[in-house]
Amino acid sequence: MILILGSVLRLLTTMSIWLWFIGHIICLSAQAFLRNPVTKLASNWFGDKERSMATAVGIVSGPLGLFVSMIMIVIMFDDKDKESPFYGGNSVDVSTSRFNNFITINSIMTIAMVIPALIFIRDKPPSPPSMIATKPRPV
Secondary structure (H helix, E strand, O other): OHHHHHHHHHHHHHOOHHHHHHHHHHHHHHHHHHHOOHHHHHHHHOOOOOHHHHHHHHHHHHHHHHHHHHHHHHHHOOOHHHHOOOOOOOHHHHHHHHHHHHHHHHHHHHHHHHHHHHHHOOOOOOOOOOOHHHOOOOO
16 A cells, blocks of 8 residues: 555656655655565465475565666666757756656556555465464464
C-alpha cells in the first residue's frame, strides 16, 4: 500500500515537483519493507530444495527493477534535448515532458505489479513447506 501511495503521488508530477519528491520518498521508504522479509518469506513458503532459489529471486528482484529503470532512462532521454533549443522546441520543455513520461510509465508499472500481489498473496501457505515448519516456535 505504501508503494502504491508513493507511486500515485509521483503520477501527480504535472501539478507540482514537490508531490513527485514526496511520492519518491514514500516509495523509497517502502523498500525497507520489501527487502527485509525475503528470507522469512522463502522459509515459510518454500521447501528445503526451493528455498535458496526463492531467496535468490527475492534478493535479485530489487536490482533487476533498477536495471529496467536505467534502461528506460537510456531509451527515453538523449543529449539532443540539451544541445539545441531549436530541436523540437524549448529544451527545458522537452526535458520536462520526457521526465513526466518516464515517471508516468515507471509509476504505472509499479502499481500494475503491486496490485496483483495485494490480491493473490496470502499470509501463510495452505500446507507447511517442510517438516520443521509444522513445529511451533518458542516465543
